[in-house]
């Protein structure tokens with residue numbers, strides 16, 4: 429029970445900063461404890477079982493995941509990500525969910541056991557926000573229920589997709605249907621039978637003078653005629669089965685106009701809506717992944733079998749400092765993510781834009797270095813399947829690109845910051861004017877001050 433859960437000396441809450449603890453409501457305390465117990469007892473010990481089952485059939489979801497999903501749902505640790513302003517939400521704020529998501533991140537697939545994985549989280553939020561009641565029945569509730577999975581398909585190989593106005597896959601809208609032709613990159617693999625729908629963004633009105641009204645978002649059932657997966661895209665050599673990432677061709681694919689979400693030409697309204705908390709779920713989980721890497725590094729530091737020059741790895745000053753840097757980096761990045769979540773809760777997603785970008789830019793870059801150092805401390809084994817470190821590193825690397833490259837976010841932050849320059853210039857002029865007055869008063873000759881005369 430929530431009220432009986434104590435946060436003091438409790439490992440589930442050990443890393444949560446005091447200002448966040450002060451904001452956690454009983455329901456959140458209960459869920460964080462449950463998620464912690466779940467990951468510690470059901471997921472981490474089962475990592476090898478998952479791998480063994482996946483080895484037998486790479487494109488079907490391992491039996492252990494099906495079993496865990498049923499159990500997690502029965503325990504009420506399900507769809508926790510959906511923020512509490514949605515009617516369908518289990519009730520957590522973004523800040524409270526961040527604490528859960530970090531713990532989920534400790535095992536790559538743990539979020540999936542709780543239906544809190546990408547791209548489901550972003551897709552469910554999108555469908556909950558923009559679908560009609562009829563559409564919700566067809567797509568939202570089965571996804572929330574875990575009866576199927578979905579893909580989000582925006583990126584294309586032939587344009588710079590980080591500028592979504594360039595998305596070019598053709599959507600011809602007739603009275604009854606939409607005819608789709610073009611190519612797409614990414615979006616989960618069709619090979620997995622559970623993946624049953626694509627949320628697709630395409631260009632339906634290329635000549636519209638307003639570039640933001642040219643695109644439409646709709647649902648394409650995975651088995652639609654003319655839709656072909658060309659290959660699985662490996663990410664740095666990993667196939668990321670059983671979900672994976674696909675490359676797709678659309679050849680005269682036809683879907684009914686009832687599959688359009690919100691209306692023709694309204695894809696950017698939807699894309700904006702999708703830019704909320706879903707954008708930093710990867711960052712939240714990455715904190716948990718980095719904690720795992722850090723713990724592995726500590727374990728290696730005191731491994732009695734590994735004593736170069738007669739000393740434990742952790743007895744070398746350089747490694748003691750390395751551990752300190754890793755610890756402080758993770759704690760710093762956690763503050764960045766929690767601040768983004770809290771800003772969204774307090775001021776909304778739009779006002780949270782800077783904090784979200786700050787997370788997207790800083791967190792994967794900083795944590796890549798943490799995981800890299802852990803790998804280094806493990807020596808040759810650190811780069812092999814003897815540890816989860818290579819997969820953790822790859823995940824951190826892909827977060828630098830997925831959901832928009834960090835360079836694009838940096839560009840946006842920089843442009844916004846440039847807009848603040850005139851106000852600083854004005855203040856500098858005011859300081860200069862005041863300085864001139866003071867010079868007069870004290871009988872000094874005014875000199876050029878910060879380049880302002």
Ligand SMILES: Cc1cc2nc3c(=O)[nH]c(=O)nc-3n(C[C@H](O)[C@H](O)[C@H](O)COP(=O)(O)OP(=O)(O)OC[C@H]3O[C@@H](n4cnc5c(N)ncnc54)[C@H](O)[C@@H]3O)c2cc1C
Pocket residue numbers: 547579580581582583584587588589590591613614615616663673826829830831832833834835836837839840
């Ligand atoms: C693991 C993974 C999973 C993904 N999953 C999905 C998915 O499910 N669905 C989906 O649709 N897409 C997915 N993507 C694709 C991802 O969202 C795109 O790759 C990303 O948005 C960039 O688009 P692009 O590849 O077309 O690169 P481009 O837009 O061509 O950009 C290439 C590079 O140009 C530079 N650049 C771009 N814009 C700027 C700027 N404003 N300022 C400075 N430099 C800039 C950056 O270095 C950038 O990396 C996934 C990607 C990865 C790696």
